[in-house]
Amino acid sequence: MILNSQIDEFLKNFTPTLKINSPGRINLIGEHTDYNLGYVLPSAIDKSIIFQFSRNSNASKCNIFSEDFDQLFTFDLSDVQKGELMWANYLLGVVYGIHQHTDKLEGFDCILKSNLPIGSGLSSSAALECGLAFGLNELFNLELSKLEIIQISQKAEHDFVGTKCGIMDQYASVMSEKGNALLLDCRSVQHENVPINLEPYQLVLLNTNVSHNLASSEYNTRRNECAEGVDILKKKLPNISSLRDVTLDDLNVFHDFLPKKILKRCQFVVEENDRVLKTKEALKNNNLNKFGRLLNESHQGLSKKYEVSCEELDFLHDYGNSKPYILGSRMMGGGFGGCTINLIHKDHMKDYIPEVSKAYKEKFNLDLGVIPVNLSSGTTII
Numbered sequence: 001m002i003l004n005s006q007i008d009e010f011l012k013n014f015t016p017t018l019k020i021n022s023p024g025r026i027n028l029i030g031e032h033t034d035y036n037l038g039y040v041l042p043s044a045i046d047k048s049i050i051f052q053f054s055r056n057s058n059a060s061k062c063n064i065f066s067e068d069f070d071q072l073f074t075f076d077l078s079d080v081q082k083g084e085l086m087w088a089n090y091l092l093g094v095v096y097g098i099h100q101h102t103d104k105l106e107g108f109d110c111i112l113k114s115n116l117p118i119g120s121g122l123s124s125s126a127a128l129e130c131g132l133a134f135g136l137n138e139l140f141n142l143e144l145s146k147l148e149i150i151q152i153s154q155k156a157e158h159d160f161v162g163t164k165c166g167i168m169d170q171y172a173s174v175m176s177e178k179g180n181a182l183l184l185d186c187r188s189v190q191h192e193n194v195p196i197n198l199e200p201y202q203l204v205l206l207n208t209n210v211s212h213n214l215a216s217s218e219y220n221t222r223r224n225e226c227a228e229g230v231d232i233l234k235k236k237l238p239n240i241s242s243l244r245d246v247t248l249d250d251l252n253v254f255h256d257f258l259p260k261k262i263l264k265r266c267q268f269v270v271e272e273n274d275r276v277l278k279t280k281e282a283l284k285n286n287n288l289n290k291f292g293r294l295l296n297e298s299h300q301g302l303s304k305k306y307e308v309s310c311e312e313l314d315f316l317h318d319y320g321n322s323k324p325y326i327l328g329s330r331m332m333g334g335g336f337g338g339c340t341i342n343l344i345h346k347d348h349m350k351d352y353i354p355e356v357s358k359a360y361k362e363k364f365n366l367d368l369g370v371i372p373v374n375l376s377s378g379t380t381i382i
């Protein structure tokens with residue numbers, strides 16, 4: 001156990017030499033397509049975790065203090081294992097992964113502070129992982145590429161946290177460029193920037209402030225269901241290796257071979273991939289009405305076919321959908337809680353926000369979080 005006096009001592013002696021801004025992300029569209037090797041359209045946002053680092057004089061002792069949890073976590077590089085402290089596991093996974101690459105790591109001290117709401121689908125986990133990997137890379141001149149930082153971070157989440165996430169969150173957190181979304185092809189792991197100009201609309205996240213504990217287990221279940229779909233379809237379509245290779249025509253022809261639930265999952269993924277590409281075109285042509293319709297279709301698919309929404313998210317989607325000045329709205333991220341992303345006319349924000357907040361409070365007795373977001377740069381030294 002770490003005593004308060006030890007925290008005070010640590011803080012007193014800490015002199016940072018490096019400061020990193022590690023952002024969360026939004027996803028415009030393309031949900032649950034990343035681990036099916038399809039397309040996504042995310043971007044880093046102007047909400048982040050700030051890391052401060054310094055080397056310490058010890059060869060292997062590391063100290064990480066979270067200002068948000070007011071907890072100091074200490075470990076030795078010779079014994080990196082996952083433990084009880086959840087936020088520390090994301091970080092330990094990264095240290096473990098870096099250790100596999102290089103023996104150049106030595107003792108370090110780190111302080112982190114976040115203005116990203118945790119567990120709200122804004123990928124505070126990817127921001128934690130990537131911020132540490134990026135910072136250690138700089139601190140010890142490890143010469144990791146950005147892609148290696150992303151992959152080490154993703155693996156940390158698989159192995160030390162247990163969520164078999166795709167690559168979207170870590171990629172967006174590290175690679176984004178201000179004012180752009182990334183059209184990421186998760187099969188080739190290459191992206192193109194899509195400049196985003198939504199005037200006179202604003203992207204606003206509405207945070208349900210719920211995080212149903214199904215999220216992690218159901219996430220892995222969806223991943224397995226998609227893999228099952230691919231295994232069955234392979235018997236008819238031997239050249240496919242993921243749902244990325246499957247078309248709606250294929251699903252129409254072979255739907256009898258798939259259990260009903262698996263068919264729905266596959267349909268959603270194939271349709272969602274198509275929506276990402278259509279969204280890119282709509283944004284290029286400044287067709288915001290079309291973008292809004294695609295957001296709404298995405299929500300319907302996530303709710304009815306992929307079944308990863310929840311009452312609170314559906315309520316916010318339906319509420320937004322009834323307003324002519326909201327072009328589109330959908331749940332964002334893995335599901336079962338977190339935020340909706342909404343495209344709202346700026347002139348109507350001041351009326352809509354109090355109205356929807358009141359309705360949400362009446363229905364669920366919960367406060368609604370309101371987070372206007374701007375598309376920002378990926379991880380940087382500040």
Ligand code: GAF
Binds near residue numbers: 034165167334335
């Ligand atoms: C979570 C995962 F971490 C991502 O990889 C992605 O699959 C997303 O859910 C759903 O699109 O954020």
